[in-house]
Amino acid sequence: GPCYIAIANQKGGVGKTTTVLNLGAALALRGYRTLVVDLDLQANLTHCLHGLLPEGAPNMCEVILDEAPITDILMPTSTDNLVLAPAGESMANLEINLAAAIGREQALRNAFAHPALQEFDIVLMDNPPYLSLVTINSLVAAEHVLMPVSCEYLPMLGLKWLLKTIERVRARLHPDLGILGYLLTMYDLRIGITTEVEEILREQFGAAVFTTVVRINARHKSAPAEHQTIFQYEHSARGRGTEDHILLAQELLQRLHLP
Amino acid sequence: GPCYIAIANQKGGVGKTTTVLNLGAALALRGYRTLVVDLDLQANLTHCLHGLLPEGAPNMCEVILDEAPITDILMPTSTDNLVLAPAGESMANLEINLAAAIGREQALRNAFAHPALQEFDIVLMDNPPYLSLVTINSLVAAEHVLMPVSCEYLPMLGLKWLLKTIERVRARLHPDLGILGYLLTMYDLRIGITTEVEEILREQFGAAVFTTVVRINARHKSAPAEHQTIFQYEHSARGRGTEDHILLAQELLQRLHLP
Numbered sequence A, B: 001g002p003c004y005i006a007i008a009n010q011k012g013g014v015g016k017t018t019t020v021l022n023l024g025a026a027l028a029l030r031g032y033r034t035l036v037v038d039l040d041l042q043a044n045l046t047h048c049l050h051g052l053l054p055e056g057a058p059n060m061c062e063v064i065l066d067e068a069p070i071t072d073i074l075m076p077t078s079t080d081n082l083v084l085a086p087a088g089e090s091m092a093n094l095e096i097n098l099a100a101a102i103g104r105e106q107a108l109r110n111a112f113a114h115p116a117l118q119e120f121d122i123v124l125m126d127n128p129p130y131l132s133l134v135t136i137n138s139l140v141a142a143e144h145v146l147m148p149v150s151c152e153y154l155p156m157l158g159l160k161w162l163l164k165t166i167e168r169v170r171a172r173l174h175p176d177l178g179i180l181g182y183l184l185t186m187y188d189l190r191i192g193i194t195t196e197v198e199e200i201l202r203e204q205f206g207a208a209v210f211t212t213v214v215r216i217n218a219r220h221k222s223a224p225a226e227h228q229t230i231f232q233y234e235h236s237a238r239g240r241g242t243e244d245h246i247l248l249a250q251e252l253l254q255r256l257h258l259p
């Protein structure tokens, strides 16, 4: 079956959505059948790939809460091999309803047990900027977790809590959850904090910090307006975001020992 | 009594904490006795002004949930006239415990009824990157709400939900809640998206968009490592962040018709 990867960091605005979107696209362009799952009620990933769902449209909320088959909501995207499982308006009530559900922490993993998901090679999950039941579901469903960290001081503070949460999930729910690594984002060598943060993280986490970094790039800020991946928006093999995410996909596959 | 302002936007990483920190400092430097309240369990504001609280130290959680007097937790800062009401570890359980509390939406407003708060001129509240009971408490306790929006595409998408939430709070809990305005942050004229976002917001919200913008400035990313405000970190009247937040304080006072 597919390799399930959660992209998580409760600090806001570190590049989680941008990573799921463009890493997903890079893997799809290499021929990996890739599913990207939007678990954030802000539905930013859904907006980047499609736009807002019509009001009342089924989405990941119904899949997690009502056990709707995930195949009901899968959407093709303008990138071959890249499929979206969208978030929608009903996600606003997901957290509170999930709190009372039986098997509330395994709901997503159970949803992924659908046989149709065997068609995928890789599943990437985008998480909201807080540690919640939805995030726990994502960690329980995942084999690995990748943590984007933007090159600034505040995002480093939250890593301790995130690691504590991962430890708890491992101890109580999912011993096989692995840390795939840390990804430096918004990397800007013009400013000193970038190398400071890089040094701190490589010192603390060693080889778990990806060699590939995602450089600061204004096009990431604009591409969502066009519902485009960075590959479509830059439309050039030499685009900075294009290069970064091609290298990121390559390094990810190496770390996973995938061809 | 003091003027209560909630700084809110559920999109992550738009500059909420940076705004509370440095707007608070700018008002304090002008002689306004200013209280900044950290309502985010990430406790970034607390870290910017002080550092992490010792484990088990009372914080806003005990004030909101257990009705501990807010005076128990007030901390002076290295800026005259600037006082911090910190967040701490116990905030992780605040949301879930608050859900069952009687008068759960007015808990913060009740905490602010403490006579000692009459000593302050302005109270700024920093919110977490999601719309929750804690954020509702902040909106119920506030007279005005200020919404930072970074000059990128995705942060604009969430404004609709934020405004819907504000409408609901007004309709059901607090009719006098006013929108103080929208603040453009991470403003960078070198990239096209900045003026695009500015035009969209000024078109949509008109004069409610502050004239003052907070420019992109790497020093904001570093200052928290030193537990300094931008005024301390730049240590120069001509510093970009210093100028921006002096102008921001000035415009805020004009909009509030305060001297």
Ligand SMILES: Nc1ncnc2c1ncn2[C@@H]1O[C@H](COP(=O)(O)OP(=O)(O)OP(=O)(O)O)[C@@H](O)[C@H]1O
Pocket: A011, A012, A013, A014, A015, A016, A017, A018, A019, A040, A044, A127, A128, A129, A185, A186, A187, A214, A215, A216, A217, A218, A220, A221, A222, B010, B011, B012, B013, B129, B152, B153, B154, B155
């Ligand atoms: N490398 C980059 N260079 C410049 N801007 C970037 C980069 N990566 C992401 N951005 C922009 O920064 C903002 C935050 O990124 P993004 O929304 O992906 O973060 P997030 O962690 O998913 O945020 P949230 O916590 O709200 O879910 C977005 O406007 C995005 O377009």
Ligand SMILES: Nc1ncnc2c1ncn2[C@@H]1O[C@H](COP(=O)(O)OP(=O)(O)OP(=O)(O)O)[C@@H](O)[C@H]1O
Pocket: A010, A011, A012, A013, A129, A152, A153, A154, A155, B011, B012, B013, B014, B015, B016, B017, B018, B019, B040, B044, B127, B128, B129, B185, B186, B187, B214, B215, B216, B217, B218, B219, B220, B221, B222
């Ligand atoms: N004008 C600016 N220029 C450059 N960087 C900035 C600016 N304002 C804030 N930052 C940096 O951007 C990051 C996000 O800002 P901040 O943490 O204040 O946002 P937030 O909305 O409070 O985030 P969260 O949603 O996680 O609470 C921080 O690392 C901060 O130092």
Ligand SMILES: [Mg+2]
Pocket: A016, A017, A018, A040, A044, A126, A127, A128
């Ligand atoms: Mg996101």
Ligand SMILES: [Mg+2]
Pocket: B016, B017, B018, B040, B044, B126, B127, B128
């Ligand atoms: Mg913050």
